[in-house]
Amino acid sequence: MTITEDPSTGTGVIGSRLLRKEDPVLLTGEAVFTNDMKVPGAFHLAVLRSPYAHATIVSIDTSAAAEMPGVRAVYTGADLADLWAAPMPCAWAVTEDMLNPPHHPIATDAVNFVGDGVAVVLADSDAIAHDAIDAIDVTYDPSDAVTDLEDALSDRVLVHSDLGTNTSYTWNLLIEETDGAVQRAFDKAAHTVSERYVQQRLIPMAMEPRAVVAIPQPFGGDITLYTSTQIPHVLKVMIAVTLGVPEHQLRVVAPAVGGGFGSKLDVYAEELLCVALSRKHGVPIRWNETRSENAVATIQGRGQIQRMELAADANGKLTAMRVRLTADMGAYMQLITPGIPLLGAFLYAGVYDLPKAYDFSCTGVFTNLTPTDAYRGAGRPEATYAIERAMDALATEIGIDPLELRRRNFIQPEQFPYEACTGLVYDSGDHDKAATIAADLIDYQAVRARQATQNVAGSTRRLGLGVSTYFEMCGLAPSRVLASLNYSAGGWEAATVRILPTAKVQVVTGTSPHGQGHETSWSMIVADKLGIDPADVDVLHSDTTIAPLGMDTYGSRSLPVGGVAVSMACDKVIEKAKQIAAHQMEANVDDLEFVDGEFRVTGTPSKSTPLAAIAFAAFTAHDLPDGLEPNLEAQVTYDPPNFSWPFGTHMCLVEVDTETGDVDVLQYVAVDDCGNQVNPLIVEGQVHGGVIQGLAQALYEGADYDTDGNLRTSTLADYLVPAASDVPPITLGRSVTPSPTNSLGVKGVGEAGTIGAAPAVMNAIVDALSGLGVRDVAMPASPNTIWNAVASAQSITTPGGTQ
Amino acid sequence: MMVTWRRTAGSLIHHDEHLGAPVEITVTVNGTQHTHDVEPRLLLVQYIREHVGLTGTNIGCDTSSCGACSLHLNGEAVKSCTVLAVQADGADIRTIEGMADADGTLHPMQQAFMENHGLQCGYCTPGMVMAATSLLQENPNPTEDEVRIGLEGNLCRCTGYHNIVKSVLAAASAGA
Numbered sequence: 001m002t003i004t005e006d007p008s009t010g011t012g013v014i015g016s017r018l019l020r021k022e023d024p025v026l027l028t029g030e031a032v033f034t035n036d037m038k039v040p041g042a043f044h045l046a047v048l049r050s051p052y053a054h055a056t057i058v059s060i061d062t063s064a065a066a067e068m069p070g071v072r073a074v075y076t077g078a079d080l081a082d083l084w085a086a087p088m089p090c091a092w093a094v095t096e097d098m099l100n101p102p103h104h105p106i107a108t109d110a111v112n113f114v115g116d117g118v119a120v121v122l123a124d125s126d127a128i129a130h131d132a133i134d135a136i137d138v139t140y141d142p143s144d145a146v147t148d149l150e151d152a153l154s155d156r157v158l159v160h161s162d163l164g165t166n167t168s169y170t171w172n173l174l175i176e177e178t179d180g181a182v183q184r185a186f187d188k189a190a191h192t193v194s195e196r197y198v199q200q201r202l203i204p205m206a207m208e209p210r211a212v213v214a215i216p217q218p219f220g221g222d223i224t225l226y227t228s229t230q231i232p233h234v235l236k237v238m239i240a241v242t243l244g245v246p247e248h249q250l251r252v253v254a255p256a257v258g259g260g261f262g263s264k265l266d267v268y269a270e271e272l273l274c275v276a277l278s279r280k281h282g283v284p285i286r287w288n289e290t291r292s293e294n295a296v297a298t299i300q301g302r303g304q305i306q307r308m309e310l311a312a313d314a315n316g317k318l319t320a321m322r323v324r325l326t327a328d329m330g331a332y333m334q335l336i337t338p339g340i341p342l343l344g345a346f347l348y349a350g351v352y353d354l355p356k357a358y359d360f361s362c363t364g365v366f367t368n369l370t371p372t373d374a375y376r377g378a379g380r381p382e383a384t385y386a387i388e389r390a391m392d393a394l395a396t397e398i399g400i401d402p403l404e405l406r407r408r409n410f411i412q413p414e415q416f417p418y419e420a421c422t423g424l425v426y427d428s429g430d431h432d433k434a435a436t437i438a439a440d441l442i443d444y445q446a447v448r449a450r451q452a453t454q455n456v457a458g459s460t461r462r463l464g465l466g467v468s469t470y471f472e473m474c475g476l477a478p479s480r481v482l483a484s485l486n487y488s489a490g491g492w493e494a495a496t497v498r499i500l501p502t503a504k505v506q507v508v509t510g511t512s513p514h515g516q517g518h519e520t521s522w523s524m525i526v527a528d529k530l531g532i533d534p535a536d537v538d539v540l541h542s543d544t545t546i547a548p549l550g551m552d553t554y555g556s557r558s559l560p561v562g563g564v565a566v567s568m569a570c571d572k573v574i575e576k577a578k579q580i581a582a583h584q585m586e587a588n589v590d591d592l593e594f595v596d597g598e599f600r601v602t603g604t605p606s607k608s609t610p611l612a613a614i615a616f617a618a619f620t621a622h623d624l625p626d627g628l629e630p631n632l633e634a635q636v637t638y639d640p641p642n643f644s645w646p647f648g649t650h651m652c653l654v655e656v657d658t659e660t661g662d663v664d665v666l667q668y669v670a671v672d673d674c675g676n677q678v679n680p681l682i683v684e685g686q687v688h689g690g691v692i693q694g695l696a697q698a699l700y701e702g703a704d705y706d707t708d709g710n711l712r713t714s715t716l717a718d719y720l721v722p723a724a725s726d727v728p729p730i731t732l733g734r735s736v737t738p739s740p741t742n743s744l745g746v747k748g749v750g751e752a753g754t755i756g757a758a759p760a761v762m763n764a765i766v767d768a769l770s771g772l773g774v775r776d777v778a779m780p781a782s783p784n785t786i787w788n789a790v791a792s793a794q795s796i797t798t799p800g801g802t803q
Numbered sequence: 804m805m806v807t808w809r810r811t812a813g814s815l816i817h818h819d820e821h822l823g824a825p826v827e828i829t830v831t832v833n834g835t836q837h838t839h840d841v842e843p844r845l846l847l848v849q850y851i852r853e854h855v856g857l858t859g860t861n862i863g864c865d866t867s868s869c870g871a872c873s874l875h876l877n878g879e880a881v882k883s884c885t886v887l888a889v890q891a892d893g894a895d896i897r898t899i900e901g902m903a904d905a906d907g908t909l910h911p912m913q914q915a916f917m918e919n920h921g922l923q924c925g926y927c928t929p930g931m932v933m934a935a936t937s938l939l940q941e942n943p944n945p946t947e948d949e950v951r952i953g954l955e956g957n958l959c960r961c962t963g964y965h966n967i968v969k970s971v972l973a974a975a976s977a978g979a
Contacts (some may be wrong), residue, residue, distance in 0.1 A: 029898065138807070206960055207924065207960050261960065685961075716866055716869050
């Protein structure tokens with residue numbers, strides 16, 4: 001593939017840096033987040049959470065709380081048991097025999113993580129509700145907690161004793177040309193590496209904690225749920241199933257949502273509690289999550305131990321790969337918990353041409369910690385980290401430059417569409433181009449020369465250059481592929497384009513944006529297609545009554561699936577308009593073309609009818625072709641034929657102070673190829689944010705638990721979400737390799753930055769310290785961790801010791 | 804070993820008794836005077852959101868770490884979760900709702916954020932705008948590093964700060 005012009009049909013809207021429609025209400029404080037809603041008569045819900053990671057509930061005394069002024073009700077798990085028609089949903093049983101212990105919104109007999117709900121209070125204000133949960137007496141019988149993955153595997157202590165094991169599932173993917181190919185490749189390899197990496201747990205920390213408001217209608221049983229979610233559509237189905245509420249009586253709305261990053265791609269206890277209790281009491285129920293609750297009661301991300309083995313020939317060409325994962329499920333399965341590590345299973349070979357010699361296995365285990373689930377990238381950052389760190393290890397083993405090793409293994413441009421050993425087809429790519437752009441931006445050879453000068457014996461400020469390349473499998477997803485992975489839903493997306501009588505346009509999308517700017521981008525797609533001003537397009541979303549069909553926003557799917565659906569709906573509506581135009585212009589439909597917002601007779605540009613005239617004619621319906629329905633509206637449900645395959649190269653230059661362990665990121669370069677860009681302004685913003693989240697995993701963030709399962713980083717004072725002063729500016733480069741999979745040539749970009757960043761930063765740090773004998777540094781690479789890594793490599797055992 | 808857990812040791816909290824009687828305060832918010840009886844424990848951010856009814860000021864944490872609740876108290880940016888409502892008695896307060904002109908013209912800082920894509924989900928944005936305007940009042944021509952350090956009390960999870968810094972520098976150039 002080569003760089004081509006964007007697919008604009010002439011108005012120049014697509015590819016422009018149009019300012020966002022979303023911004024004015026957000027900038028002026030007019031946007032309504034869930035917690036901003038004014039709901040007269042609502043009861044405020046608060047949840048009493050377990051202070052123990054693993055305990056039996058012996059007794060609960062709610063009497064004192066119930067007597068407090070302003071308290072309307074207090075419920076334990078036992079009190080609420082009748083409200084649940086089914087356990088909390090998990091939509092991804094990855095194997096037939098996966099163990100998934102049922103759990104309900106409020107625990108009954110036992111608690112399994114710090115933060116597990118034990119009782120709830122309904123009160124006249126949030127403050128009274130919180131006062132009241134403090135007055136509930138709970139007697140616990142605590143037992144040992146399982147907080148370490150390898151300890152969990154040993155079954156020394158069982159999280160769920162009735163299961164008899166902490167292992168939920170083992171999922172294997174063995175791909176061999178002939179039996180035993182992987183082992184033979186390792187036996188014959190000129191070079192091998194065997195690495196172990198830890199993906200620490202991360203707390204997503206969307207700036208808006210979760211919030212829920214459930215409002216029952218006075219009559220008829222209908223209920224509206226407002227919630228800070230990424231998935232109003234999926235949630236509606238899951239609530240119907242879990243509560244036994246008729247689905248047609250449920251409306252779910254995601255108002256302004258303050259970030260998600262996967263953490264709001266879930267079905268949460270508090271959403272079910274608010275709906276169930278508002279039905280029970282006949283009044284609105286609302287709940288606001290505090291930040292400290294968010295740290296324990298909203299899902300966490302990552303949490304894996306990775307064992308990565310590579311085999312290569314004498315030239316460094318990869319010949320086989322073996323991956324063994326242990327993945328931390330936490331205490332229970334949330335919506336897609338078990339599938340997250342498997343989203344990475346297909347990406348461990350990265351951008352490299354690996355023969356059919358791939359052996360992957362993942363074991364999911366329970367621990368007494370907050371459940372894990374999707375966090376920006378979800379399985380794919382972990383996979384990219386492992387292969388990209390291991391490629392550096394292999395380069396060191398062979399003694400060649402890490403970029404050169406990558407180049408020797410890149411899938412070449414002429415190999416696309418490329419059928420990977422896993423059977424998935426990568427639709428397009430040009431890895432050498434992205435790598436070359438990145439290398440030029442960071443001035444690769446000059447940096448290597450500076451390193452040679454600076455990283456001399458005795459130097460305490462050492463330069464490191466890190467490279468990472470990636471392929472991302474996103475745009476979730478072809479429904480049949482999801483079926484083959486035993487996922488319980490499809491991956492389509494719906495769109496409706498409605499041209500109103502005055503030629504203004506309503507777009508209804510099934511995506512549910514929470515910062516990604518869909519209102520702007522979808523308007524641009526429609527404006528380009530219909531030859532109108534983006535300001536004349538209104539994008540409706542995130543309300544299951546207004547947009548009844550949708551699969552929501554996650555997995556960098558919105559543009560390559562939802563945006564493409566919008567584009568296809570435009571095509572469909574133009575086709576209908578063309579029939580009306582042909583009728584009115586007394587021309588043959590096949591002789592008409594639609595250009596710049598008007599229908600023209602091909603070859604006779606003077607004879608034309610604007611779309612606006614057709615829109616009004618379709619509305620009056622006075623003179624339509626026989627059999628054609630009035631109005632101009634088209635709906636499309638698009639099931640993508642393939643995933644979306646963005647790719648790129650990131651490079652990071654650091655200076656590490658070996659005396660303090662401090663890392664100074666001197667330069668960060670990201671070249672992300674997401675195909676055609678609808679709005680480069682938005683694309684760049686997605687990459688910036690993604691890079692900093694990945695960099696934060698490398699340098700700052702980690703959910704730190706003690707051996708009793710207490711989270712020591714449960715506030716933003718303890719959990720180091722970086723501030724502006726902690727991160728570098730980012731230099732962006734661009735290559736454009738349009739996707740041949742969809743008509744817009746677009747690929748997802750929401751997670752790309754995160755996927756590329758952590759390995760680039762860590763490769764840079766290890767590169768800086770490699771001259772001191774350091775082979776690996778754990779994440780987050782805090783000054784203490786780095787200092788210890790250097791000290792350990794230098795065999796210094798105490799501060800002030802000698803080399 | 805059984806353990807009984809109640810976080811409030813000793814006698815029950817009785818809302819009105821232990822926490823003190825309501826106190827009358829008068830504040831000016833965006834040019835309009837408000838008088839309310841408030842609980843002594845009420846935070847300024849809760850007062851602004853729940854009593855004055857202005858919800859543009861957001862709450863993002865419970866440790867005064869995130870800055871989402873930043874507003875101007877007597878002309879200077881403060882985190883309104885670290886101020887009790889009673890402490891603001893008599894104060895002049897400006898919130899994000901008071902930044903744009905009455906005709907809807909954005910404040911130059913708001914305009915700079917829009918033009919430089921300095922926001923995505925928008926949750927940190929009101930606090931970020933309030934902190935940034937206060938920063939430029941103290942230092943009208945900051946360097947990039949001074950902007951980064953000046954905003955270190957305000958967290959954003961979406962933008963990676965790149966375009967926020969760019970927005971503030973642009974606002975400074977425009978003389979905001």
